[in-house]
Amino acid sequence: MPTKRPISRKNWSADTLREELVADESTWAVHANNFVARVVEAHKGYLYVSPEPEPYQIDIKDVWLATIPKRFFLAMKSSRKLLAVGDRVLCEESGDKYEQIDLPTCRVFRVAPRRNRISRLDATNPNLLHTIASNVDNLLIVISVAEPTPNFALVDRYLVLAAQQGIRATIVCNKSDLLTPNLRAAITKRLDYYRALSYPVLLVQANCQQSLQQHDFQALQAILAAGIAVFTGQSGVGKSSLVNLFSPALMQSISERGSGQHTTTYATLLSLQAGGFIVDTPGVRRFALEKIADHKLGNCFREFDSYQSACRYRVCLHVNEPVCGVKTAVADGLISEARYNSYLTILRGTGCP
Numbered sequence: 001m002p003t004k005r006p007i008s009r010k011n012w013s014a015d016t017l018r019e020e021l022v023a024d025e026s027t028w029a030v031h032a033n034n035f036v037a038r039v040v041e042a043h044k045g046y047l048y049v050s051p052e053p054e055p056y057q058i059d060i061k062d063v064w065l066a067t068i069p070k071r072f073f074l075a076m077k078s079s080r081k082l083l084a085v086g087d088r089v090l091c092e093e094s095g096d097k098y099e100q101i102d103l104p105t106c107r108v109f110r111v112a113p114r115r116n117r118i119s120r121l122d123a124t125n126p127n128l129l130h131t132i133a134s135n136v137d138n139l140l141i142v143i144s145v146a147e148p149t150p151n152f153a154l155v156d157r158y159l160v161l162a163a164q165q166g167i168r169a170t171i172v173c174n175k176s177d178l179l180t181p182n183l184r185a186a187i188t189k190r191l192d193y194y195r196a197l198s199y200p201v202l203l204v205q206a207n208c209q210q211s212l213q214q215h216d217f218q219a220l221q222a223i224l225a226a227g228i229a230v231f232t233g234q235s236g237v238g239k240s241s242l243v244n245l246f247s248p249a250l251m252q253s254i255s256e257r258g259s260g261q262h263t264t265t266y267a268t269l270l271s272l273q274a275g276g277f278i279v280d281t282p283g284v285r286r287f288a289l290e291k292i293a294d295h296k297l298g299n300c301f302r303e304f305d306s307y308q309s310a311c312r313y314r315v316c317l318h319v320n321e322p323v324c325g326v327k328t329a330v331a332d333g334l335i336s337e338a339r340y341n342s343y344l345t346i347l348r349g350t351g352c353p
């Protein structure tokens with residue numbers, strides 16, 4: 001059996017416990033009686049995990065019910081703060097039995113530090129963020145040609161999120177069948193702007209099986225195959241349709257295997273038939289931006305980069321400063337006014353596109 005590190009009472013502070021639980025993977029002692037796993041669903045007092053012997057070889061059909069040792073649980077108040085879908089964990093089999101739950105059981109005793117996280121705002125406290133998913137490789141920002149009209153301010157917000165968190169962002173423009181010549185003219189200009197910033201932009205139609213053969217769809221499939229993806233975008237743009245198209249068989253819910261209750265409010269890691277994983281985030285209406293220093297926001301707008309050197313002040317917010325390369329570029333039509341407005345909106349923390 002793995003040797004448990006003795007913990008004396010005086011060390012029972014939240015910080016010490018957190019340090020013990022959150023430990024770099026290089027320090028993990030993996031042996032016959034424990035295993036590395038990925039959190040595939042996080043609930044208030046328990047988790048579902050699946051073994052992941054090698055990175056991204058997550059055996060999603062092998063689901064374990066996991067708890068964290070009580071001493072961690074008490075210190076952290078709620079395990080949801082500590083663990084989220086996407087976390088890599090080290091578990092040991094516990095053999096605990098729970099009524100009505102026919103799953104093997106284990107205890108989580110190490111968590112790897114997160115590479116990034118995607119959060120939502122607390123429903124009642126706007127200063128509080130809840131992590132929905134961690135260690136995300138791809139953020140797929142979905143818009144539609146029409147119905148609903150694309151909200152590019154929201155796209156910009158999510159591009160900032162991706163930049164902040166170091167997640168690769170892709171813009172997926174769905175409902176290509178609704179393109180009329182007028183719409184095409186209006187949207188293409190905007191999409192080309194993002195392409196020029198080196199964001200992959202894909203035009204797809206999710207309500208049609210034949211789409212699977214299309215170039216952009218296959219490009220999307222290749223992106224999805226590389227790791228863990230999260231879809232985001234307004235309601236009605238076709239996120240669920242896209243996911244279904246990629247994997248008609250994946251709609252099995254983990255909870256059905258466990259407690260017998262169907263769960264729609266918890267983020268879940270799903271595996272795609274063609275490779276890769278997505279985090280399904282039902283009920284999460286919008287992801288939140290983490291607070292960053294004002295002067296760092298400009299770094300999340302890729303096109304500002306070439307013009308910032310012309311700002312008089314080294315730390316320039318590009319708002320009221322007298323000589324500002326970014327503002328000049330906006331005036332000269334080199335930076336899109338809409339993008340600059342997205343920047344100002346986020347900087348002022350006003351409005352929520």
Ligand SMILES: Nc1nc2c(ncn2[C@@H]2O[C@H](COP(=O)(O)OP(=O)(O)O)[C@@H](O)[C@H]2O)c(=O)[nH]1
Pocket residue numbers: 174175176177178204205206207208233234235236237238239240241242
């Ligand atoms: N015309 C058209 N409709 C689509 C397409 N993809 C999805 N839809 C429809 O758009 C509506 C919303 O799709 P859904 O996947 O539920 O969007 P979600 O809210 O983002 O998950 C549904 O009625 C779909 O049938 C598409 O490529 N073209």
Ligand SMILES: [Mg+2]
Pocket residue numbers: 239240241
């Ligand atoms: Mg949906």
Ligand SMILES: [Zn+2]
Pocket residue numbers: 308311312316317318319321323324325326327
């Ligand atoms: Zn400036």
